[in-house]
Amino acid sequence: MTDSRNILLIISGGIAAYKSLDLIRRLSDRHIGTQCILTAAGSKFVTPLSVSALTGKKVFTDLFSLTDEQEMGHIRLSREADLVVVAPATANFIARAASGIADDLASTVLLATDTPVLFVPSMNSRMWDHPATQRNLKQLAKDGVHFLAPNDGDLACGEVGPGRMAEPDQILDEIENLLGVRSQNLRSLDVLVTSGPTYEPIDPVRYIGNHSSGKQGHAIAQALAQHGAKVTLVTGPTHEPDPLGIVVIRVTTAQEMLDACVECLPVDVAVCAAAVGDWRTSSAPKEKIKRGPGIRRLDLMENRDILKHISSSSQHRPKLVVGFAAETEDVVRNASEKRLTKGCDWILANDVSQGTNVLGGTNNKVHVIDATGVEEWPLTSKVAVAKRLADRIAAQVGSRT
Numbered sequence: 001m002t003d004s005r006n007i008l009l010i011i012s013g014g015i016a017a018y019k020s021l022d023l024i025r026r027l028s029d030r031h032i033g034t035q036c037i038l039t040a041a042g043s044k045f046v047t048p049l050s051v052s053a054l055t056g057k058k059v060f061t062d063l064f065s066l067t068d069e070q071e072m073g074h075i076r077l078s079r080e081a082d083l084v085v086v087a088p089a090t091a092n093f094i095a096r097a098a099s100g101i102a103d104d105l106a107s108t109v110l111l112a113t114d115t116p117v118l119f120v121p122s123m124n125s126r127m128w129d130h131p132a133t134q135r136n137l138k139q140l141a142k143d144g145v146h147f148l149a150p151n152d153g154d155l156a157c158g159e160v161g162p163g164r165m166a167e168p169d170q171i172l173d174e175i176e177n178l179l180g181v182r183s184q185n186l187r188s189l190d191v192l193v194t195s196g197p198t199y200e201p202i203d204p205v206r207y208i209g210n211h212s213s214g215k216q217g218h219a220i221a222q223a224l225a226q227h228g229a230k231v232t233l234v235t236g237p238t239h240e241p242d243p244l245g246i247v248v249i250r251v252t253t254a255q256e257m258l259d260a261c262v263e264c265l266p267v268d269v270a271v272c273a274a275a276v277g278d279w280r281t282s283s284a285p286k287e288k289i290k291r292g293p294g295i296r297r298l299d300l301m302e303n304r305d306i307l308k309h310i311s312s313s314s315q316h317r318p319k320l321v322v323g324f325a326a327e328t329e330d331v332v333r334n335a336s337e338k339r340l341t342k343g344c345d346w347i348l349a350n351d352v353s354q355g356t357n358v359l360g361g362t363n364n365k366v367h368v369i370d371a372t373g374v375e376e377w378p379l380t381s382k383v384a385v386a387k388r389l390a391d392r393i394a395a396q397v398g399s400r401t
Contacts, residue, residue: 005031005032005033005082005083005179006032006033006034006035006080006081006082007027007032007033007034007035007081007082007083007084007085007175007179008034008035008036008037008077008078008080008081008083008084008085008109008113008115009023009024009034009035009036009037009085009086009087010036010037010039010084010085010086010087010106010109010110011036011037011038011039011042011046011051011087011088012039012041012042012086012088012089012090012092012093012106013039013040013041013042013043013044013045013090013092013093014042014045014088014090014122014123014165015045015122015156016087016088016122016156016164016165017042017045017046017088018045018046019087019088019165019167019168019171020046020051020087020088021046021050021051021054022168023087023168023171023172024036024051024054024055025054026168026169026172027172027175028054028055030172030176032175032176032179033055034054034055034057035055035057035060035077035080035081036051036052036055036057036059036060037059037060037061037077037105037106037109038051038059038060038061039061039093039104039105039106040061040104041090043061048061060077060105061105062105063104063105063108077109078109078110078112078113078114078115079112079113079114079115081113081115082115082116082179083115083116083117083118083175083178083179084109084110084113084115084116084117084118085117085118085120085171085175086106086110086117086118086119086120087118087119087120087122087165087171088120088121088122088165089119089120089121089122090121090122090123091121091123091124091127091128091130091133093106093107094119094121094133094136094137094140095132095133095136097110097119097136097140097145098135098136098137098139098140099136116144116146116178117144117145117146118145118146118147118148118174118175118178119140119145119146119147119148120147120148120150120165120166120171120174121137121147121148121149121150121163121165122150122163122164122165123150123163124155124157124159124163125155125159125160125161125162125163126159126161127163128150128161128162128163128241129161129162137244141244146174146178146244146245147244147245148166148170148171148174148244149162149166149241149242149243149244150162150163150164150165150166150241151164151165151166151167151170151241152164152239152240152241161239162239162240162241167383169381169383169384170383173223173226173383173387174226177226177227185227185228185394185395185397185398186224186227186228186229186269186393186394186397186398187227187228187229188228189228189229189230189267189268189269189397189398190229190230190232190266190267190268190269191224191229191230191231191232191267191268191269191270191271192231192232192234192261192264192265192267192269192270192271192310192318193217193220193221193224193231193232193233193234193270193271193273194217194233194234194235194257194261194271194272194273194274194276194306195214195216195217195218195220195221195233195234195235195236195238195240195273195274196212196213196214196217196218196235196236196237196238196240196274196275197209197210197211197212197214197236197237197238197274197275197276197277198236198237198251198252198253198254198256198257198274198275198276198277198303199236199237199252199253199277200253200254200277200279200280200281200303201253201281201284202281202284202289202298203284203285203287203288203289204284204286204287204288205288206288206289208277208279208280208281209237209277210275210277210359211359211360212236212238212274212275212359212360213238213239213240213359213360213361214235214236214238214239214240214274215240215360215361215362215382216273216324216364216382216385216386217233217235217271217273217274218233218235218238218240218243219382219383219385219386220271220273220386220389220390221233221243221246222243222246222386223383223386223387223389223390224269224271224390224393225243225245225246226390227390227391227393227394227398229269230247231243231246231247232246232247232248232249232264232267233246233247233248233249234249234251234257234260234261234264234274235248235249235250235251235274236250236251236252236257236274236275236276237250237252249264253277253280254276254277254280254303254304254306255280255303255304257274257276257306258303258304258306258309261306261309261310262309265310265313265316265318266315266316266318267316267318268318268319268320268397269318269319269320269321269322269393269397270310270318270320270321270322271322271389271393272306272307272310272321272322272323272324272344273324274306275324275326275359276303276306276307277303278302278303279300279301279302279303280300280301280303281298281299281300281301282299282300282301283299305342307321307323307342307344308341308342308343310344311323311342311343311344311345312343319397320345320346320393320396320397321343321344321345321346322344322345322346322347322348322389322393323338323339323342323344323346323347323348324347324348324349324350325338325339325347325348325349325350326350326352326358326359327349327350327351327352327353328351328352328353328354329353331349331350331351331367332349332367332369332374334349335347335348335349335367335369336349336369336374339369339370345370345371346368346369346370347368347369347370348366348367348368348369348389349366349367349369350364350365350366350367351365362381362382363379363380363381363382364379364380364381364382364385365377365378365379365380366385368389368392
């Protein structure tokens with residue numbers, strides 16, 4: 001079978017370059033052809049031979065190679081692909097591209113191309129957070145470059161934080177989205193997603209919170225955006241990087257999250273994936289509570305239920321409301337009752353009991369419960385859960401538009 005689409009993959013000099021080899025294989029499995037440019041720094045991590053063996057094509061490396069220019073000049077190379085992908089995109093490569101520098105084959109091709117461009121950043125977390133890098137990202141975004149934000153996790157340098165290059169399956173999803181392979185059923189729809197925990201202050205130092213990482217909610221927001229939806233993500237405190245191309249509203253307390261959600265209405269779809277605190281203190285002093293003799297008692301008040309509020313909104317109820325139920329026992333039964341009590345259309349139940357490593361972890365196993373029954377999904381990555389949920393939402397709501 002001939003390749004249905006073709007991409008030009010630029011591999012720059014980062015330790016994550018090894019992931020690009022896996023990406024090439026996955027692209028081939030989807031019948032997406034790959035032509036590669038390997039930078040001088042990139043060749044320190046992967047070899048032209050290994051790249052060529054996977055693509056089945058010549059690897060281009062040198063702007064001033066007479067042979068390469070005769071076979072396929074850099075102008076032709078830049079324009080024959082349906083999409084140009086830079087993975088990994090290092091801080092240095094991003095800076096040069098933002099400045100319009102064209103001093104090697106890869107940077108010259110980027111300046112000469114008239115096809116869409118996707119950058120997949122990979123770098124140390126401090127380099128990612130540096131104002132210069134963020135400024136360069138904004139400039140490239142203004143120039144029309146697409147980005148797939150890095151993951152938060154263990155880095156090759158031994159540190160932990162944002163900067164870990166997206167996994168090959170995530171990159172493949174984004175490539176298919178940009179190539180139009182993925183369904184765009186939600187293109188005209190507004191979607192609200194909540195994510196992360198909420199923190200309720202006890203005093204200026206202490207708070208009531210939970211172990212939610214925001215990984216699942218952020219992945220859902222990204223997956224829905226890949227279906228063409230205009231997504232607003234309301235997130236509590238989390239170390240997850242903001243998904244690029246999505247409106248992100250950061251909040252701390254349950255009340256702030258409720259206010260932000262109400263402000264976003266009306267929307268077509270709401271996915272409430274945040275782990276919202278059920279209670280708050282009746283009053284939080286402005287000064288730190290000092291330790292003293294005896295046990296300090298906290299007077300707690302119930303927070304308003306965000307999922308129930310959105311589901312019961314008579315004026316602005318979304319076409320589809322999806323909730324989450326984090327349970328530690330009788331998961332399906334408790335979640336089924338919660339769906340009826342809250343009034344949402346679907347609820348995704350997951351077991352967060354000790355030992356499951358769902359809260360804060362990268363994997364999830366859910367039961368999707370709706371009016372027709374229960375659908376069990378196998379244990380898989382939170383990214384895969386998000387993708388499957390987005391596909392289900394697109395099939396349900398996209399067909400109504």
